[in-house]
Amino acid sequence: MKKKTAAKTPKRRNDPVATRENILEVAMEVFAESGLSGARVSEIARKMRTSQRMIYYYFGDKEGLYRAILERAYAGIRQMESVLELENLEPVAAMRKLVETTLDYEERHPEFVRIVGIENLHQARHMTDVSSLRKQNNAVVKRVEEILERGRSEGVFRKDVQALEIHMVISALCFFRVSNRYTFKAVFGLDMTDPQVNARHKKIICDAVIGMLVIR
Amino acid sequence: MKKKTAAKTPKRRNDPVATRENILEVAMEVFAESGLSGARVSEIARKMRTSQRMIYYYFGDKEGLYRAILERAYAGIRQMESVLELENLEPVAAMRKLVETTLDYEERHPEFVRIVGIENLHQARHMTDVSSLRKQNNAVVKRVEEILERGRSEGVFRKDVQALEIHMVISALCFFRVSNRYTFKAVFGLDMTDPQVNARHKKIICDAVIGMLVIR
Amino acid sequence: MKKKTAAKTPKRRNDPVATRENILEVAMEVFAESGLSGARVSEIARKMRTSQRMIYYYFGDKEGLYRAILERAYAGIRQMESVLELENLEPVAAMRKLVETTLDYEERHPEFVRIVGIENLHQARHMTDVSSLRKQNNAVVKRVEEILERGRSEGVFRKDVQALEIHMVISALCFFRVSNRYTFKAVFGLDMTDPQVNARHKKIICDAVIGMLVIR
Amino acid sequence: MKKKTAAKTPKRRNDPVATRENILEVAMEVFAESGLSGARVSEIARKMRTSQRMIYYYFGDKEGLYRAILERAYAGIRQMESVLELENLEPVAAMRKLVETTLDYEERHPEFVRIVGIENLHQARHMTDVSSLRKQNNAVVKRVEEILERGRSEGVFRKDVQALEIHMVISALCFFRVSNRYTFKAVFGLDMTDPQVNARHKKIICDAVIGMLVIR
DNA sequence: TATGAATGAGATTTCATTCAT
DNA sequence: TATGAATGAAATCTCATTCAT
Numbered sequence: 065m066k067k068k069t070a071a072k073t074p075k076r077r078n079d080p081v082a083t084r085e086n087i088l089e090v091a092m093e094v095f096a097e098s099g100l101s102g103a104r105v106s107e108i109a110r111k112m113r114t115s116q117r118m119i120y121y122y123f124g125d126k127e128g129l130y131r132a133i134l135e136r137a138y139a140g141i142r143q144m145e146s147v148l149e150l151e152n153l154e155p156v157a158a159m160r161k162l163v164e165t166t167l168d169y170e171e172r173h174p175e176f177v178r179i180v181g182i183e184n185l186h187q188a189r190h191m192t193d194v195s196s197l198r199k200q201n202n203a204v205v206k207r208v209e210e211i212l213e214r215g216r217s218e219g220v221f222r223k224d225v226q227a228l229e230i231h232m233v234i235s236a237l238c239f240f241r242v243s244n245r246y247t248f249k250a251v252f253g254l255d256m257t258d259p260q261v262n263a264r265h266k267k268i269i270c271d272a273v274i275g276m277l278v279i280r
Numbered sequence: 281m282k283k284k285t286a287a288k289t290p291k292r293r294n295d296p297v298a299t300r301e302n303i304l305e306v307a308m309e310v311f312a313e314s315g316l317s318g319a320r321v322s323e324i325a326r327k328m329r330t331s332q333r334m335i336y337y338y339f340g341d342k343e344g345l346y347r348a349i350l351e352r353a354y355a356g357i358r359q360m361e362s363v364l365e366l367e368n369l370e371p372v373a374a375m376r377k378l379v380e381t382t383l384d385y386e387e388r389h390p391e392f393v394r395i396v397g398i399e400n401l402h403q404a405r406h407m408t409d410v411s412s413l414r415k416q417n418n419a420v421v422k423r424v425e426e427i428l429e430r431g432r433s434e435g436v437f438r439k440d441v442q443a444l445e446i447h448m449v450i451s452a453l454c455f456f457r458v459s460n461r462y463t464f465k466a467v468f469g470l471d472m473t474d475p476q477v478n479a480r481h482k483k484i485i486c487d488a489v490i491g492m493l494v495i496r
Numbered sequence: 497m498k499k500k501t502a503a504k505t506p507k508r509r510n511d512p513v514a515t516r517e518n519i520l521e522v523a524m525e526v527f528a529e530s531g532l533s534g535a536r537v538s539e540i541a542r543k544m545r546t547s548q549r550m551i552y553y554y555f556g557d558k559e560g561l562y563r564a565i566l567e568r569a570y571a572g573i574r575q576m577e578s579v580l581e582l583e584n585l586e587p588v589a590a591m592r593k594l595v596e597t598t599l600d601y602e603e604r605h606p607e608f609v610r611i612v613g614i615e616n617l618h619q620a621r622h623m624t625d626v627s628s629l630r631k632q633n634n635a636v637v638k639r640v641e642e643i644l645e646r647g648r649s650e651g652v653f654r655k656d657v658q659a660l661e662i663h664m665v666i667s668a669l670c671f672f673r674v675s676n677r678y679t680f681k682a683v684f685g686l687d688m689t690d691p692q693v694n695a696r697h698k699k700i701i702c703d704a705v706i707g708m709l710v711i712r
Numbered sequence: 713m714k715k716k717t718a719a720k721t722p723k724r725r726n727d728p729v730a731t732r733e734n735i736l737e738v739a740m741e742v743f744a745e746s747g748l749s750g751a752r753v754s755e756i757a758r759k760m761r762t763s764q765r766m767i768y769y770y771f772g773d774k775e776g777l778y779r780a781i782l783e784r785a786y787a788g789i790r791q792m793e794s795v796l797e798l799e800n801l802e803p804v805a806a807m808r809k810l811v812e813t814t815l816d817y818e819e820r821h822p823e824f825v826r827i828v829g830i831e832n833l834h835q836a837r838h839m840t841d842v843s844s845l846r847k848q849n850n851a852v853v854k855r856v857e858e859i860l861e862r863g864r865s866e867g868v869f870r871k872d873v874q875a876l877e878i879h880m881v882i883s884a885l886c887f888f889r890v891s892n893r894y895t896f897k898a899v900f901g902l903d904m905t906d907p908q909v910n911a912r913h914k915k916i917i918c919d920a921v922i923g924m925l926v927i928r
Numbered sequence: 929t930a931t932g933a934a935t936g937a938g939a940t941t942t943c944a945t946t947c948a949t
Numbered sequence: 950t951a952t953g954a955a956t957g958a959a960a961t962c963t964c965a966t967t968c969a970t
Contacts, residue, residue, distance in 0.1 A: 116941090
């Protein structure tokens with residue numbers, strides 16, 4: 065009891081980058097769990113081993129911290145998307161992979177889905193540096209567009225469906241499964257965390273998206 | 281509609297039913313705007329013309345009030361669904377009408393979408409009397425099922441797609457347009473409140489759903 | 497010890513006007529002593545027998561309380577001025593009385609002097625409802641003007657000195673004696689609270705003001 | 713004047729004297745603006761380009777820094793007074809010059825006036841080494857005394873007015889114009905920074921002081 | 929049924945200052 | 950001489966809720 069194990073404790077004199085990162089990690093969890101107003105700075109502090117003071121030292125205020133984890137949340141999914149290498153797949157396969165990866169990512173990162181939901185509750189008021197966000201996010205749409213373009217030139221995809229529309233459909237379907245799983249379970253008794261349900265949904269969503277694109 | 285005439289000044293000595301209703305109306309607005317933890321009892325009191333005390337008098341505590349508006353929110357959409365009269369339309373037309381009505385309803389009632397989103401952030405912890413909820417909500421799925429059944433027996437719809445799956449797809453697509461409009465606007469610059477966008481989305485979503493069902 | 501004497505304690509269920517007044521009284525003292533930023537809400541609460549919470553209940557925030565005592569401070573001196581009945585005295589006597597009363601008031605109400613000093617430190621940022629202030633304060637200048645007018649028409653006062661200028665001179669001399677007494681004492685060893693010094697100053701200031709006015 | 717050229721970027725490795733001086737300059741500004749308790753060590757640090765740590769390094773604590781700028785403030789006006797060369801002017805002219813110079817100095821150095829005001833709010837608690845202060849400040853009174861003496865021996869000045877009294881009157885009138893300009897503006901609408909007002913006040917104050925002295 | 933006054937508990941934030949090199 | 954990181958202690962303020970009639 066006397067000798068503190070030093071193992072978990074980031075204590076003092078540690079490098080600030082790690083401390084910052086550590087705060088962000090815990091804060092993401094807490095904000096995702098409780099929302100912006102529901103989250104308690106004290107809980108974040110308690111969950112790691114720092115004082116609340118440190119949080120204010122690094123992030124100024126609660127909202128500053130929130131903005132930081134919001135940015136981080138978007139960075140995560142963008143990172144995933146950037147390593148897909150869809151250009152080597154034929155259009156239909158590429159599109160399937162994009163859908164499946166998106167679904168899997170949101171399934172494995174419900175905190176991302178929750179944070180985005182929370183930010184929408186706040187009318188996206190904290191997404192200020194939109195310029196950088198926009199640029200990075202348009203990359204996703206570009207990726208979709210590239211697949212569509214190939215599909216169109218190969219004569220398999222329709223020409224009257226836009227990339228952003230497809231992106232919206234994919235997002236909506238994958239997002240909803242995670243964001244609304246609780247009320248859906250309560251109301252319809254369907255457990256969307258069930259792997260079999262997941263697999264079935266994956267198939268359905270892929271088919272739906274492909275169905276929107278291919279010329280029958 | 282009749283009782284609303286004196287609504288602006290519920291002052292004192294009004295009938296309790298109206299007062300209760302009045303509180304619910306304002307509370308819905310405030311909860312939808314700010315979430316459960318973000319909403320302030322004081323703000324609700326201020327927005328109508330009663331004291332906070334009245335709210336406690338009628339609803340016990342903040343969560344009691346929240347539960348009441350949650351119930352009210354679901355009652356609203358259910359009411360809409362119950363008057364659809366889809367059985368007189370041929371399957372494809374019926375399905376289109378269901379989609380369009382759903383989209384329109386959520387477009388016109390963003391507070392419903394927001395409340396459901398909020399309740400999901402709270403893991404549907406406040407949907408207690410699930411039994412009644414389930415029964416009522418299964419009505420929607422029943423309605424979809426009825427359309428599917430007719431379509432199948434007419435040989436136009438596939439047999440391997442389930443009613444609940446179709447409901448989920450419709451819900452997801454209509455819901456997302458409202459729930460995520462803020463981040464979507466921030467990130468992609470697309471204004472989902474634009475009537476032209478709305479019309480376009482309505483068509484796309486209808487086509488997607490029909491595309492999932494018809495045998496090509 | 498069990499039965500609280502109820503004597504000093506304004507406890508609960510007391511009339512709000514008295515509570516409010518009580519807070520103001522103590523707050524005036526504390527703000528005058530320590531300034532706006534130096535004053536502690538907790539100290540004010542401790543000095544009476546309420547909780548800090550009550551202060552926020554009545555005045556919103558620290559600045560709200562400060563604004564209230566600022567107003568009160570000005571109301572005090574205005575009250576004094578309004579009961580002078582200078583119109584029954586001949587001009588020179590009236591002017592002497594005005595000077596003496598002003599000097600005495602500020603001598604007996606150093607908290608007024610300090611509050612005004614503090615507000616000047618804050619660039620009078622908290623004197624918002626200037627309209628009411630102006631009206632009330634112009635009464636002082638009116639009073640001076642009235643004396644001057646009589647003196648002029650009697651041929652004893654000069655015509656080229658304005659009422660506001662005289663008011664400024666009186667204010668400056670009386671105010672300074674109180675506001676700067678500490679540094680003056682430290683630097684020159686003169687104790688301005690000494691009654692003899694007070695008397696001497698009263699004479700000097702009266703003479704100086706009269707000297708500015710009379711035609712020699 | 714020479715050493716100020718590189719003043720804007722005192723960055724690192726600069727000579728300690730300059731750094732100290734730089735801190736003092738900024739601190740004077742900040743303390744004059746916000747008072748002792750209102751001033752923030754962090755703001756002072758931010759306004760120059762050092763860390764707060766440096767301030768503690770040089771001045772020990774916030775009060776130490778405050779004491780230093782207080783001393784500096786008095787040194788400034790004393791410096792001004794010491795170069796007046798009043799002895800070559802005839803008594804009345806000398807007195808006029810003294811008044812005018814005082815008024816101009818305080819007009820041009822409101823931070824001096826504010827610091828003195830602040831120190832009075834703190835009951836001159838920080839003027840510790842009074843001995844040196846007294847000696848230096850008595851020089852002003854000596855100067856007044858010298859003028860009075862000459863005036864008296866020339867038969868133009870009264871014998872019953874003391875030098876310290878005259879000093880107080882001059883101080884009060886010049887000081888008030890700066891110290892109370894904000895509330896005066898708010899209450900009477902008179903802008904004491906207006907050059908025309910300044911000129912008029914200069915005349916009035918001179919006349920008043922001379923009026924106190926001359927035998928009519 | 930109705931209500932004005934009051935409040936405990938806890939949340940966020942600030943600020944001067946010290947640690948460790 | 951210089952400094953980046955860290956922090957204890959306390960300050961302000963908020964919020965749902967209850968008291969007492």
